Amino acid sequence: MARVGYARVSTQDQCLDLQRDALRSAQCDKVFEDNGLSGADTKRPGLSKALRALNPGDTLVVWRLDRLGRSISHLIEVVGKLHSRGVEFQSLTEGIDTNSAGGRLVFHIMAAIAEFERTLISERTTAGIAAARARGQHHGRRPSLTDVQCEEAFRAIHIGGRSEADLAVQYQVHPRTLRRRIERMSLTWGH
Structure with a gap:
């Protein structure tokens, strides 16, 4: 069972040494990196290589949650995909380890909070649109032709x-x- 590390910094002038050292101390067999890439970037070659290197029973290790995902919902999506492949996840700073019952609990609580937040946003949006319609306002783009x-x-x-x-x-x-x-x-x- 391999431990695969992933490290990322957003700008070229930031240093990966802190993350590298933490991942080596966590006994990662391989460490993949993205240097100068935002978490919002959809194309992160280092992350893609790390994800391809993982096999069932392996663990993806990051120094901190925000190094992997750009938002809670994105994190949950990535970790959910890992779980479906039989791959565990560990974040060193937050102490989340899906190999343990406590780590899975923390992650599921985060997932529930993210789902709750999405539901609230959806409900507020729906209520706002309904209220606007009741006032005679219509949202969205105007038709290009009458x-x-x-x-x-x-x-x-x-x-x-x-x-x-x-x-x-x-x-x-x-x-x-x-x-x-x-x-x-x-x-x-x-x-």
Whole structure:
């Protein structure tokens, strides 16, 4: 069972030595690194290599949680994927180790808090949209064409024989946008 370490610093002028030393002290067999990459970067070559090096029964070790994930939900996603592969996770600073019952408990509490936070955000968003609608406000992007313009374009194409490309130029929209709006309006009108 291998212990694979992962270290990351966000800027080139930061030093990986502290993390390297901690991971070596934690008896990591291999340590993969990303230097000068933010946790928000989706492409982290060192992390990708570390994840590929892990086999069932292995443990991914990080110096601190924020070295692995950009947010709690991202951490939970990564650790969930590790768990589904039979790989354990350890964060040295926070003392989280999914090899132990206590470590799994702490991680599940974090997951529950993250899920609770997502639910609250969703509920607040839904309530805010409903309240805005009740006040007559509509959120989101305004349609690029009004219903009147769609009806004019529909008639111009189907009765007047004009091309979608001509009308798209006239209404200053992409031909695909014009086509979609006309199709939507056609369904509503029953044409």
